[in-house]
Amino acid sequence: MKKKIILTVLVIALFGVFGYCYVWYGGGRDVSAEDAVFSVSSKEIIAEYEADIEKSNTKYLEKAIAVKGTVSKINDKQIIVDNTIVCDFKEADSSIKEGQAVTLKGRVVGYDDLMAELKLDECSVVNND
Template sequence: MSKKVKIIFVSLIVIALVGLLGYNYVMHGGERNLTTEKTDFTVTSANITAEFTKDIEVSNKKYLEKAVAITGTITSVNATEVIIDNTIICNLKKLDSSTKKGQTATVKGRIVGYDDLMGELKLDQCFIIINN
């Protein structure tokens, strides 16, 4: 093998390795473990919804990407999400089979945004920490 072919071969391997590591970081490296992470804020669904309705920019700076525990009444349950007080949509990692519509619950998750058109606050990586 000539020196030029070896350099091209090694370069391709390095590029492929960097691409694979980059892909892995983007797709899997950013997920946090909220079960062990400290809760930044503990609020009721009414209070946090009122804050976002009043001033989205200030609320985004305060809450976006933070671990938040929100207490409210479950108004809808399906396999992948729980909706609290018709305004807070929590995408769950795993649904607890005892979770029922009408229960008061505290859900911990990461705030990913507020949809001002629909009036909905969206959380991901959620789990129920208190289910009454």
């Protein structure tokens, strides 16, 4: 009986360690290496979200997309395009300047209808004109 309890505790601990390691160190996507599923302008995608959030979420949420627009603000590792697309980078990119036309690729993580902003993470520069 004692061996069964010890074995059960070890199995549970093993699953716990693997689960912890998977969540913190593995299983992540590398969006920069993926092909963009959609390529849109910032104005087009915001118009879609303003028209129908649920339909747009079904189409774009958790997908890698390329968005074209003009950089309106830069905050360390975050770039805002046309005051509506908020792109979070893993590392700051000093090659991007305010007022510059860019195409950024990232994963759509949500739309804030109160602020009328689309949130992207794991962003990378596809083209900076």
